[in-house]
Amino acid sequence: MKKGWIESESKKWVEEGIIDERQKEAIISRYERQSTPMLFFFLAAVLIGLACLSLIAANWTAIHHIWRVVLIMGAMLVFYIVGARAFMQNRQGIGVFAFLVALSIFGAGVFLLGDMYHFSMNSAFAFLVWGLAVLLIYLSQPQVYIWIFGLVVVFIGQLVSTIQLHDFDWLLMALFVIGYGTVGYFIKQQKLMWLFTSLLAVLLFAFSIEELTYYWYTIFALILYLFSYIIKTGVISKPLQGVSILSMFIIVVYQALFFNWSWQSVVNDVVYYLFLIPFLSLAVLMAVLNRERFGAIQLVLFLPVFIWPELTTLLAALVLFAFSIGKLIEGDQLKDGRKVKLGIVAFLISVSIVYVEVAWVALDRTLFFLTGGIILLIVGLLLNRYQQNQMKGSDEHDAT
Amino acid sequence: MMRRRVLFMAVGFQVVVLLFMVTSSYALDQFGKVITIQTEAYDTEDVFYGDYVDISYVAETVRPENWFVTEGVKSNQRIYVLLTPDEQGVYHLKAASDREMSAESDDVVIVARYRYQDQEQVHHIDLGLDRYHPHYEQQDEIESSQERMLVMIALSPWGQKKIVEVENVQVEP
Numbered sequence: 001m002k003k004g005w006i007e008s009e010s011k012k013w014v015e016e017g018i019i020d021e022r023q024k025e026a027i028i029s030r031y032e033r034q035s036t037p038m039l040f041f042f043l044a045a046v047l048i049g050l051a052c053l054s055l056i057a058a059n060w061t062a063i064h065h066i067w068r069v070v071l072i073m074g075a076m077l078v079f080y081i082v083g084a085r086a087f088m089q090n091r092q093g094i095g096v097f098a099f100l101v102a103l104s105i106f107g108a109g110v111f112l113l114g115d116m117y118h119f120s121m122n123s124a125f126a127f128l129v130w131g132l133a134v135l136l137i138y139l140s141q142p143q144v145y146i147w148i149f150g151l152v153v154v155f156i157g158q159l160v161s162t163i164q165l166h167d168f169d170w171l172l173m174a175l176f177v178i179g180y181g182t183v184g185y186f187i188k189q190q191k192l193m194w195l196f197t198s199l200l201a202v203l204l205f206a207f208s209i210e211e212l213t214y215y216w217y218t219i220f221a222l223i224l225y226l227f228s229y230i231i232k233t234g235v236i237s238k239p240l241q242g243v244s245i246l247s248m249f250i251i252v253v254y255q256a257l258f259f260n261w262s263w264q265s266v267v268n269d270v271v272y273y274l275f276l277i278p279f280l281s282l283a284v285l286m287a288v289l290n291r292e293r294f295g296a297i298q299l300v301l302f303l304p305v306f307i308w309p310e311l312t313t314l315l316a317a318l319v320l321f322a323f324s325i326g327k328l329i330e331g332d333q334l335k336d337g338r339k340v341k342l343g344i345v346a347f348l349i350s351v352s353i354v355y356v357e358v359a360w361v362a363l364d365r366t367l368f369f370l371t372g373g374i375i376l377l378i379v380g381l382l383l384n385r386y387q388q389n390q391m392k393g394s395d396e397h398d399a400t
Numbered sequence: 401m402m403r404r405r406v407l408f409m410a411v412g413f414q415v416v417v418l419l420f421m422v423t424s425s426y427a428l429d430q431f432g433k434v435i436t437i438q439t440e441a442y443d444t445e446d447v448f449y450g451d452y453v454d455i456s457y458v459a460e461t462v463r464p465e466n467w468f469v470t471e472g473v474k475s476n477q478r479i480y481v482l483l484t485p486d487e488q489g490v491y492h493l494k495a496a497s498d499r500e501m502s503a504e505s506d507d508v509v510i511v512a513r514y515r516y517q518d519q520e521q522v523h524h525i526d527l528g529l530d531r532y533h534p535h536y537e538q539q540d541e542i543e544s545s546q547e548r549m550l551v552m553i554a555l556s557p558w559g560q561k562k563i564v565e566v567e568n569v570q571v572e573p
Contacts, residue, residue: 069422073415080411106414113418117425117562129417136410140403165513166477 003028041093042100042145049104065116072109076102087141096143103134103149124169127157131172135179144187148195151180155199162206176203188235197224197236197243205247214251215306216272221248222279222302229286248301249323249346255305256316256353276304294333297326320350332386340386344379351375424560432554434564435483435491435508439549453532453566455551459483459493460512462523468497477514479525482507490550496525508555529553532563 083098107130134150208217228240287295305315324346331339483491515524552565
């Protein structure tokens, strides 16, 4: 897609005389076509795996126990052999496809044998063994899709275990963080780390609501945030910080919209503050030490807005405003268009929340629509000014 | 070369896991401790679902006096059940708790899952042994029986359990 875009754009540039034909070729050659067949093989593996499963499941009870075992193991080994041969002949797509089918058969096999032989499948055991097998296969053939497959297996296993069985499985968590996290770190692809940290955040949130209370997630998000300073590599620190801030934004929005006074026990939870205060101070300190003027502003999201239950909605809205205006100014100062857009989106969300929650009670309807209009007008003017500034800035840049 | 070795290890690991699951079931017959528990009285009309019997045990309903759970339990939560034998060697529920318990002398502890609490404050749990596939000749026998069944279950030290045999008895209520 990217290459297609570059090709059509660069043709225009040549026509307009900005670059010549040779430069165009040089630019295009920098954008190598992504290997899309790999994606097709991946999806094909998923579909064919599902088809096999449903076919066997339909006739399963008619097959004798021993034959079932032979069938499962035989099919698994056949796909491993096919995959290994494909990798030897350097046909990566087919290799990944065959390995993923084999791993699916293994996972299904664990569940089916568990059912046949009366293993109590009410535990994370099957997912643990399955996730471990995928990780081992990944180590023998470092293909990204195998890593993603295993990551999702462990993620789903942990969700099932936590939400449905009410047992947060520490072994699965260790496999997720130490196994898949470490391996993912060495792949050094930011996209994959975004996936990993997002899933990790979901698991931490599930842990918080299941074993503690939802607001404990704040502590975990803070830890993720602090880790972004410890592991400075851009591959991991950006996703860590991004996921942490984004998830906290969602939580504050939730608090602004649905906070209920009846959950007042929060205020008495001293242990929570014993964690929150040092971690938050540390985060502010790190932002100051790293000369991130705006890093400190986004930390407002971690403030405990539920400290005064009567004012929580208002405080949450104020926090959202502070955050979004901080992002707007940060984007303006750093000339980062993406941050400005982010700030605008955050600002609009904050405005809508105040609109439905806070002001509705206090203000007259007409007055409220008027205020809403004026606020939006100011956003529009700000954006306009920003764009003009940018154009002026680029003009000046050209002049010099 | 190194990768090849890892691949062999990975595939070997999977084969071993599957084989372990197959053999452990047979090992259970050999080495597991076998206890007998009682089912609820059932209606013969409802017993068969296709080729298997749906069994509910007396030990799956827990009266408040045997219930040792400190706080509210959630559906599907792990419940430890302490069973103790009577003079005939049939095991009955002695206590149920969300905390791990240690078994003394002849008692056994098995893991169940919480289901729900009914209007009479009775807690319902699931031992995870509610399906039994009887042999063909045994099906008639079960069908003609009117009362309860005694179920022999094998328990392994690693927490696996399965039904070994089902026997019909006429038990006085």
